Amino acid sequence: MTDRGWIVDQIKYFTTTLNKDHKRQITSSYERLRKFAAGKGAVVVEWRLVVPLNPTTENLTWFDGLTARAGYPCHWRGWTHVEGLAAAFPEVVDYYLHDGKARMAAQFERVMRVMGLREDPSPLGPVVPASDIARGLDDLYRALNTHDPHYEYSFGIDSERPDIPTDPRLVAATQQQTTAGGPWITFKIRWRYPQAVQDRPVTTNLRIAVEPDSDAARAIDTAVTYGAPLRLDSADAHTFRFDVDFPHGLGGEFTRGVFTMDPLPHENAVPYELRLQVLDEQDTVTDTALLSMEPATLGYHRQGLRTVGREEHGVFDVELLVDVESRGFHMNLAMRDLTGASPQRILPGLTAAAHFRAPHRFRIAAAHGPIRDVPLSIPGTDGDEQELVSPALLAMVRALAHIQDHTSARVTVPDPTRTLHADVRRLVHTARVLREGTLAGPWRGFEVPGPVPEPLKPFVLAGDPIAWAIHRSLDLVLNGVHIPLGHERITLSSARVEQRDGGYAFIPDGDDTQQTTHHPEPLENHDPPKPSAG
Structure with missing residues (x-):
């Protein structure tokens, strides 16, 4: 096959001048090719009859009549041409007509022994210079590829097991270690011509x-x-x-x-996009996610299809399994690692995944246009513990998305598997302080480790209530990046200070109201607190 079209060699094993039966077989093959090419829409640019027989004048007259209306060149390639092929490819003649196949097997055994892949009682000799090894490997490569007319062989030695790259000529590859922890030896088998896998099947x-x-x-x-x-x-x-x-x-x-x-590729499949909608119990759309899908593949019984994809911002993977006969399908979602992701980008997809649970329903449709399909039930039961997204993860990402609105530093999601619940609570609190500016509400006593500050010591001894302000930094460090957010001032209206083992404690006294206020300046820029009588 060429860029212009098909070049067809029609091979016949006729060694005597053509008789009526020979001509009938050639004519049948020629007409069958023309019908086949027409049915496939293929273009034949040359047809060649290959026989180990030089044509007579009568043979050529008949051949010219057969191909007169072909519309492309037709040639008779006879004994002279076949002898030329035999001279050009002696290994083919040797393999099939002489004992080349046996010589190939014996040669391969010698190669395998040299490489240590067959038992050989002979001891190892002295260390060989690398330059000599390179020459020896060149000889091994030539020896491997001397006698086999169908396949070409190559080999490699690596300390780690290498991947096998895609190669249209690759028929098979083997990888093995001769000793535990030793190098990996890879052999690759490639066809010399496309028909090789039929002439010598694997x-x-x-x-x-x-x-x-x-x-x-x-x-x-x-x-x-x-x-x-x-x-x-x-x-x-x-x-x-x-x-x-x-x-x-x-x-x-x-x-x-x-x-x-x-899997088997579907011949008409192409990448495409889908919309996933999640609906609540009242069939109100709560979330929409765009999915980038890969070309569909076929089951080996050709009764089902499978297509996989990903939410547009990489929040989750999706798998669609389609039953062709019943026209039913099943959808599976699996979360991806969100470490380092932008919280504002992933929040819509994460919310959709969090809501993708019973008793909610879903539907899918093309990326654009109206959606009129009937919603489908999500497998599972209400309150199923196999949730895709934990409440803590969703709360953390929501908080981080709001924090991003208050800083030019890039906010990213920390590793969810290493984030503690206390860390999530701090992020949620920080986002709320930034959002509302001032918070007010009751407080409960808390302990502070370390010695009592000097300004507080008189109040510890007297037991009198005080008004006290605590300043605490809101800055964060996420994935190694410092996020400046200012600090918060927590004012306690009335508190008593008590000495404790290893520290001291603040206890509400009468008025248990505290007020938290956000201050954008860094913590180190504020004046130290001074207690006053409560």
Whole structure:
């Protein structure tokens, strides 16, 4: 196949001058190609009849008549052309007609012994310079690729197990360690021409058995039915056997390892966007999230579809499983790591995920336009403990989003798994002070560690109530960034000060009202407090 269209070689094994049956077979193949190309909308730019037979004058007259109205060049490539191919590719002749296949196997065994991948009783010799090793590896590469006309082989040695990059010519790859903790040796097998996988097939036989109703069984069912990628460890199966017939002796029988299976791509699938709406018990829309979806994949039975995506700001992943026959579908949401995210950006998606629970309902539609679909129930029960978003996480992000309105410093979400409830309470309090400016309400006694400040000592001894003001910084440090927010002044209208072990305590006395006021200047800029009689 070229940029201009198809170049077709029609190969026939006729070694004597053409008879009626030979001509009938050639004509049938030629007409079948024309019908096939027309049905596929393909353009044939050249057709070549390849036979180990040079044409006679009568043969050429017949051939010219057959192809007179082809509309593209047609050629007879006979014995002379075939001999030229044999001279250009002697390894093909050697592999099929002589003992090249056996020589290839023997050569590979020698290569494997040199690389330490086969048992060899001979002891190791002295250390070899790296330059000599490089020359030896070059020789090994040439030896590996001398006799096989179908496949090309390459190898590599790495201290860590490398990833196998995508390669359209890659047929298979093997990776192994010869010793525990030793280097990883990778062999790659690539076809020399696309037809190689038909001329010398690579066959596999897989048998896996898992416990019914297990995670592994559900993963297999989802992969086969809907087209989810599958990754199955042999430790999760009570039967695991994988027989592989790779060329050059690289296959074998495997009873331990990890089996992965990629989904079938849907030929018409493209990336797209969806809207997710969450509705309350009165079917009032409470939240809307935009989802960026990947192209759909097919189940191996072609009865289901699967498409995955992500909320536009990376709050959660979404999976849609569609039953083609019943036209039903199921939606799964999974939270992503929000560490370092902008709270103002993620808050709408986080709120939608928090409300995505029973007895609420949801519906999905295209990114733009009206939504007329009937809302669907969210699986689960009211008060289900399997909530996607904890109340503490939602409260923290809401507080951080409001704090961002009061500072030019970039506010980001700290690691939710390492944030204590006390930290969340402080953030919520800080956001409220910034939002309202002044707070008033009752207070309860509290202890302060350390020695009693000098201005308070007379009041501790006398036991008289005092009015006292406490100044406390509101500054934050989030993900290593200092967030300046000023400080708060907490005024206690009437309090007694009592000595305690390791510190002192403030106790309400009569009037238990406290007033909290936000001051934008830094804490160090205010005057120290002075007590007064309450």
